Amino acid sequence: MDAKTMIETSDIPMYVPQHNEVDVFQMAFENQLPLMLKGPTGCGKTRFVTHMAEKLGRPLYTVACHDDLTAADLVGRYLIEGGQTVWRDGPLTRAVREGGICYLDEVVEARKDTTVVIHPLSDDRRQLPIDRTGELLQAPDDFMLVISYNPGYQNLLKGLKPSTRQRFVSLTFDYPKSETEQSIISKETGVDDFTVRQLVDLSNALRRLKDHDLEESVSTRLIVYTATLIKAGMDPIQACRAALIEPLSDDEEVVKALMEVVVAKLDVE
Amino acid sequence: MEEYVGQIWHKYITKAASLEFAEAKVELNDIRHTLAIQFRAFGGDLALELKDALNKDWEGKRSFLSKLASSQQKMELASVGINNLYLPKHIAIFPDKELNKKTYLWLSALLASYENSTGTNWLEDNVKSVNKTLSLFPGLRRTYRVLSQEHVKLRSKIKTLKQTEDELIIQRLLLSPDISEVSDLNLDSFNPKDIFPVPLWCDPFPAEATRIEKKLKDTQTESDIAKHEKAKKVDLRKKGEHVDDIDEKDGLMAFRLDSVFSWTEYIPVDRTADEENEDQAALAAEDIDQISVVRGSETTAGKLKFDLDLPGSDQDDITINEGIKLPEWDYRKSALQKDFCRLHTMQPRKVEKHEFSPKLREKAKRLKAQFEFLVMQKQWLKGQPDGSEIDLERFILRQADELNGQVKQDSNLYLELRQNSRSLSCLLLADLSLSTDSYVNNESKIIDMIKDSLYLFSESLSATQDRFAIGGFSSKRRDMVRYYPIKSFDEKQSKTTLDKISSLTPGYYTRMGAAIRHAANQLEKESTETKLLLLLSDGKPNDIDLYEGRYGIEDTKHAVREAFTKGIRVFCVTIDDEDNNYLPYIFGSANYIKIKRATELPEKLPKLYSLLTK
Ligand SMILES: Nc1ncnc2c1ncn2[C@@H]1O[C@H](COP(=O)(O)OP(=O)(O)O)[C@@H](O)[C@H]1O
């Protein structure tokens, strides 16, 4: 590691790049383009955005979207405080005012009316109209909108509309390559190399079972959890059960079958 | 010498059977699903299905084959092929049940990393695989040590098993799988036929390959006359079969068609040319009576019945167009073959006026009413002048405005639950292949269930605002994929739709990939937000050319992928009740459902639709 990266990484949350995503993010930021991150849960999207926000020195506003999230939750609303009405900026408005990064995680979950505010911000207008106050904010150059989205088979009625999708520069994330993932796990948790390799190998074998025996994939996050438990002194096999296998399936037979594979992988004399 | 070895070997075999510890027996059927999952989790090929190991004759000397065939005492070994992996039907090689179970676990790990790398050196392949497995799964080292030690102990106790040099080598390799020792061996003098079977290793003669290779060779050397004879013989038997062609297990014997083709999966030769294919399929069919010695009672009848069933061209349905060219995926080349298939849109020769039974019409009415209600997604609408709940947010805003001295006041302060207008297109694609002609009970066939389903489905959906279309398909080779456009998206549900549904007749095979591609192309033209392709089927993809086994499965899987990239979700509803692995492999575990009782299909389908699109 050379001196430059040493300084860069000193107080920035650790992030191990998968491809050229750091460059793409940086270029998008410098050219005022909105960015969309596609990929399964727990593969490092949030960590990546946190890392980039630190690196670029911009404040980050993260919103975990859910099916009750409305445009007002993003933009802001009047509240009554002590008999007075007070306007409170939502996270999106704050990011626009301050010139920060607003990250809308799992954006397809949000109510449809949120597109009304997302659209004018994500094309070349870069504007945020606030109906309530009659303001029309022009986003400064250091404002950036980032959304994430998990294109799964399951979201039959929840796909992202093409009209939204086509406003964003896009990056596709997946679970990292084995070596990358091993280095992530060992940096995050400090567990020994052998265990890390066995855990990542095992997870990759389990990932192949997605859509087949399992509905979900092992995420990098789950491997981090497992390694964390092992580091804290838990028996590796029990750690795998709790953090790797049980979260994947409610089917007892599947859990039992997979635990035998875990033992085959990890029960080293 | 040959004779002598054979004798010894025969004793081994019989002894092998008596070596079984019946009270500690573990049945494959009891843990089949678990083992299949484990095989995949150990890294095994996802496309393979777990089958019972074929009862083997152990490739011994001919003279002993007959004796063996009469005795039930044969050794089954694990192996892995192109289409399937094979595990013994039961394992009882140890007096301890736990160890027998562990043997299954061990074998599923071994098969997952087994590579037939040398192709000829079975010893080396096995020793290498054992090493590979143990290094990938160090947690199995202890297990393997116990299994091999116990097994070697037993081997050395078998009286008839002379502790020859070769046997001692095997025992040594079992205890410490040292590859350098194998490379020093002279394999010519080391024939697996002379070796007492090693149940902890893979079969030196994988059943899938050797059995058929041999049979093919045998058959090909026969003279044409002999072949004719054989054909005649088969013909006679077919007639015999006709008498009792409806048995309770298979329904119509046409259903056995699929079994014929699953046998052809075993032919490990290149089958790219169509003409050749048919010959080989026929060979395979002929082979069935021999194979059936090993595997129950499949006969060639299905194939023959099928051929008789082909309608003459003057009675066949009408082809509407010249054919639409569609690609097909060849997994062996990993390539999409352009314009490989030709799909013809068809129309029944005569559309009969037909009324569905009063009972079914009653059901349709009920479902329709439910659908007007059910399918429509509800949503809370905010800021309504009236409604069942107070819109708190609106209310607070109004209070705020009031405090600010604003005069014009918002009076839309209620929440109301209302139907959400959604934008969805669904194409229902039904399998009309001949296998749907088999009976599900005394009164009805699968095709009847499919027709009833189409009827109830279309009636239900006509009550919603969703756009829907219905198509049916079958195929006869790649240049004759038949597609019946029963109802297009723009057509209104009408009596004509229902008449078309009731005029459908089953025939031919199931080239699923081409049908899915065509349906997906229809859906792609739709401008709705959500697109769903519902596939109704009764079994695996298959056709008379190379489209069967893995080839057909891989092509269908690819077609599903292609649809997905077009923003179309494919969901399969099947009444194939076998424990089949191909469904999740093709569609993904969240994208198919097995209906156990075919008679429930008609009513389940509309309900499933409303669940899927909720
Ligand atoms: N490339 C990476 N570099 C560093 N840590 C990572 C990386 N990918 C995943 N992680 C780890 O996985 C965890 C989950 O990642 P997260 O960003 O929350 O996933 P997502 O937002 O995609 O659901 C993080 O907390 C981090 O520990």
Ligand SMILES: [Mg+2]
């Ligand atoms: Mg069929």
